[in-house]
Amino acid sequence: MNSLRAAAAVAATAVSVSIAAPAAAYPVDCAILLCLAGSWPASAECAHARAVFIARITPWPVEPPLQIWNCPMRASLNREKAPMERLFEIALRDEVGALPQSPGGSHPELYLAQDRADVDISDPAYDFVRSIHVFQIEYRRHRNRDGDCNTWSTVRxxxxxxxxxxxxxxxxxxxxxxxxxxxxxxxxxxxxxxxVFVDWTDYEGTYGFEEVRY
Incomplete structure (x- = not known):
């Protein structure tokens, strides 16, 4: 859908990647999520997000390229908004660190989930997340002096x-x-x-991939 691609481009462009800790982990994974959905639109923020995405699969160690649990998709006071709308709101804030506060000064609904999204993303709209596959490949083959073919491989x-x-x-x-x-x-x-090879399909089903040899 072109509207999502355009929204992702606008949202990703607005993401700041230089806010202070502890929120520094949020924008890059929100940006990766948005930029991946929108097929990595051209912007400095999407370029940075893609660089982080690739760096995470560059040994060692090999990490999940998208760490969605570091993007606070619940960080919105409006519970009626869909998760992607909340994500756009996070990315489009004039000041990424200025989250809505309750009268007591806390940030309602803001927390990091443990190794999973902090909202339900089972909707097919998020299939682009589940489309990501990472392959770590090591393969060797040679024929020995006796003429035997020796092959060794490990793939995860x-x-x-x-x-x-x-x-x-x-x-x-x-x-x-x-x-x-x-x-x-x-x-x-x-x-x-x-x-290490990673591939995915964006929100519209367009195929993409990256590979890092080492």
Whole structure:
């Protein structure tokens, strides 16, 4: 939807990435969420968000590229607003650190969830979060002096659950998407590959990927 792409561009442009701790973790993950949904629109903030997204999959260690639990999507006094509207509100505040306060001076609804979004994101509108897949690939193959073909590989796959929780699981070379530069082929020629591959689809279903060799 073009309106979401435009909104993401405007919102991401408005995100400040230089506010003081402890809120410093919020804007970059809100920006990643918005910019990813909008297919990384051109802006300094989206460029920074994408750089962080890629840096997180650059060893070592390999981290979840989107850490949605660091984006306070509940930080709104209007409980009737949809989560994405709340997110736009967070990103579009004139001063990111100036959250609405209760008479007692606290920030109602502002807290970080533990390894998952702090609101329900099971709606299909958030499928772009669950579309993110991370593959950490190590593969070696060579023929020894006796003519035997020796192959060693370890692949793990990182996926996002219904509420944005991230988990690693063992995987196989066959699961690595064709967009990766990983091309072992079927012969027994010497081959070595080590890298981290991440792919996703944005809110409109457009495919994207990045790969870091090391």
């Amino acid at each position: 796959e990182g996926t996002y659950g219904e509420q944005g929780d991230f988990a690693w699981a063992r995987s196989t070379p066959a699961r690595v998407p064709p967009a990766s530069a990983f091309r072992p082929g079927t012969s027994c020629s010497d081959y070595w590959f080590r890298g």
